[in-house]
Amino acid sequence: MIQKLSDAELEIMKIVWGNPEEVTLFAYIMDGLAARGRPCQKNTLIVLLSRLINKGFLSAKKIGRRNEYTTLVSETEYQTAQTKNFLDKIYEGSAKGLVSNLIMGDLLADEEYEELKRLLEKGKEKQ
């Protein structure tokens, strides 16, 4: 099962997911956090990274003195799992409830609405 991430952990994961390279280096994350306006101490980041490793989100490979981090869970996988979790919790597993709430609550922009519509039709054809 994919575990939940704390805000700080999610922040780090976003940086790692956003990295076009296969592996991410410690300094890259450090810089990324500073760029997002959330700088932190080196040891704090080490602690957070080791938590992510324990949760199964990252794997670390030690090469000499530097650590190379690789993602084990992709952003979409995490989003799907979290959405499912959210659906179960708030809408009792009903996707319809969620979508209707999005539409009725005026939470979608017009382009987003059109795109979703297209997506729905495409999905129907496939079935």
Place this chain on the structure above:
Amino acid sequence: MNTVLKIFLSMSFSGGLLIALLLLGKRFLQDRISRQWQYYVWLIVLLRLLLPFGPETNLLGKTYQAVDRAIIQTDPLPRQASLNTPGGVPDSAAGLEQDNETANRPAEDLTTVRPLQEIRSVLANHIWLIWLAAALGMLIRKVTVYQGFLRYLNAGLVPIADIGILDRLSVIAEQAGIRKPVELCSNPLASSPLLIGFFHPCIVLPSADISEKDFWYIALHELTHYKRRDMFYKWLVQVAVCLHWFNPLVYFMSREITKACEFSCDEAVLAKVGCENAQDYGKTLLDAMAAVGKYRENLGAVTLSENKQLLKERLGAIMNFKRKSTAIRLLTGVLTLCVIFGASFIGVYSTAAASNQATDEPLASEWSKNATQEGTGTHSKDYSSQAQRYYEAGSLPLFEIAFSQLDENAQREWLEKLYTNNDISFFSVAVQVLEESGALFLDDFAEKAYLDEEIAFFSTLTDCMDETELEDWLDRALKDGDWAFQSVLFDALDRGDEFDELEEEQEKAQLAKYQAVGVTMEGKNYYYQGQLVNIFLDIRPDKSFYTLDTNPAGTVNIKIMRDTDNEITGVAYMTEAEVAELFEDEEELDDENSPEIIPVNLKKVAKKQVIWLGEYTLSKGDRIWYDVSAKTGKGMQIGFAKSGDKRLKTTYYSVKNLRQKGEPLKCTANFTFGPPVKPGKYKLFLRATNNTLRNIKGSISIALEDASLFSAQSCG
């Protein structure tokens, strides 16, 4: 009683004395001396409790010798025992108390005493099992309780996600000089802030909702614990408590150390934050105590505060905190030295002391005189059965005591028995006892050992010969031309150099004789009629001595012919059958990987000299056996070294042995080559580590995992 247990009892007792001393001293000095010192001074006590080392002569060693004798003596002669165990002999050994009980009872019917004795001896022999079982049980229980506590704590552990707090912790850790990242979690079940993890520190807070100042103090306190490795200290204490479970004082010590740990930690924190913050720090302590959880078991975890009583004392100490003056520091220095000195002086009962008992105990010799004067035989019989018991149990020191009480005839019988049983270690102990009393019949045994060529027994006996006797023997050995005995006697007379000269002469004479029949020697190689010799064999007719030299580069196999008078008559080529017979032993070892056997037959290796025995390519899984012994000499080492390492800076799979009294000097071992030693070329060596080695015989075998890769290059 078991020797190990005895040593332990004495460690426990001397440790107990130290504990009592420190507890007493604490009453007077508590507030004047650095808390740090009060905490670490217990380390000395712990070492005393856990390490069975100390100087040779010490207080307890002597006491224990007296106790030992008392135990022996109570058995057959109750009235003697009550005389010999002074009331003040301190000991908590259950076995001894029992002894005294029965001993003090007025003379009872012998028939009822006998079975009692049996039970007692069984109890005394097995009491160490009870001790060990209890100690192990306690330790296991402590570990499982701690694990249970960790499980309980881990179940509700929530990592603190607030980067702000984590950052503050990182900064505090950096200030405290801790390089490792520290994990921070919260758990409402924790009664107070605490630190877990031996190598990966984790601070557990009862709640994440905490003021910045409180957090600062708490983190500083816990990190100080981590920095000082208090967890290891605490567990060391627990191990000592488990091993010394029968000693009530160790429980006091454990409690004192827990207290001192917190006190000294407070002191260290205050030294860092400054005494003006003492009040704040005290308040944090109080707040931390306000929320007391349910789980009381906090063994092994370093908590911020242990209980309310302790808290009160700590608050008092915190408020009184001031930096120590130089005078006080000087005083603590002196005190430390006193405690260390005390610890080593009290010492422990050492086995060495036990084996010297008969020599440095006036009481013992007096007693043995009594025994021989009374010479009623029945007593001797009792001692004889005891000696038998201890002999069977393999207990040298106890055997020595029992043996010293025997009358002369019985001693002689024992000596004969040990001689025929070829039991050199017991024999040498017995000889030591007799050395004191100067028993005449030792000469008979020397004669016997000489005639039987039992060089090891003979060398034990030389210890109790005076110079003239030794010289007489040497004359005889020189006349008989007996090399081994000459070597032992020269060594005993401290005239090893003369022997070397003599041997050199002899060697030259030998070479001249070889030359007369056409065998020449260059360096280490033998040549026969211009051909390099592969196998050179020279067996004396009486089989007393033989020379075997193999050189794989050689082409011919020869043997020296001798007549019955030991004179060389000629040289003959060895037949295939003879060669096969010679290496018969080795062929038995043959398996699919047929081990390479490197025979070792060296007449002499000079002091510190290194003999190289060829170079071998070794890889993972190769098996190596050493089985080499030296007839005379003190220390021998066999092992491998890298090809370029002439001075043996790094040795691999090396075995280094010193001669133990009354045992042959031997290096026997077997290894399987593998990591961390890297495969490659290694040179095999043999080294005389102490003095000159003589008559080194045996073999070293190497079985390669993959026989096809074998590439032994030379032997010699």
